[in-house]
Amino acid sequence: MTGRLVAGLGLRPGTSEADILACLDEALAIAGLSGEGTPRLATLSSRIGEPGLAAAAASREAEIVFVPDEALKGFEAACATRSTRIASLYGVGSVAEAAALAAAGPGGTLVQPRITTARVTCALARAAL
Template identity: 45%
Template sequence: MRGSDGVPDVDEPGAGAGPRPGEAAGLRPGGLVVGVGLRPSTAPAEVLGLIRRTLAEAGLPGTSVVRLATLAGKAGHPAVRRAAAGLGTDVDEHPAEVLAGVAVPHPSAAVAAAVGSVSVAEAAALASAPGGELVVPKRKSAAATVAVVRVPGGPADAPASGPARPDPLPAHPAPAPAPAPAPAVGDLP
């Protein structure tokens, strides 16, 4: 089936083109949007694996993912299609000009040279969830990058009555602190 723009829709369930940039139709408040950047050579399983590892490390359920978001022209990439199908969600595509206008905490000169925007994963996720919170900054594998944004307006935005939400993961996790040295024999009581 062809969309209104004449481009064929993808044939895998849940891997459609989704709303146009700036539309938030169908986004569940408090849900997660995962931004995806990738190289043309990215293997089909790499993006889904990176998303699952990233969500697990952040303690976020995969069932909360309501949308993937990426650079225009990438929704048909086999790795993006497989990730969308595996998560049962649609994909938003954003032109480089739109992504270039999104402020991100971790810009990349290399990405800017390649696609015309200093970010794909963080910028695409933020563009698909206007006003959302970047809860996991970009995470990289060999040929892909993902970032996670929480859609505003959900339970996560309400004042916490129980334990506080964990802080967003840093862009590059800090190493674990070294254990404290054991007391010297002369220091014991």
């Protein structure tokens, strides 16, 4: 596998670091990537300032990429899953998948469709380079 791994996250306001990391670790395990670093976390721009997200990124030494809502729409066709509620809010079937792909950059590929826990969704993409 080439290119860095990116975790796309969908999270509710006020979500804790522990909840975010648990979902991320579960996604990595399902994808057979346990122990692989995720140097980039991506989510909605509206989640800027979320303390749980900042703490999760700091604990994993990861960069956070905040993707504008409008930019997610360009990744609708590449999303493997679809939530009707999320589609009505953001115009894309999965915030986690679209954010992961957006942050992976051109040629990025989805390697793990979103998984869902009570407060977090997580999907994994790999950058082309």
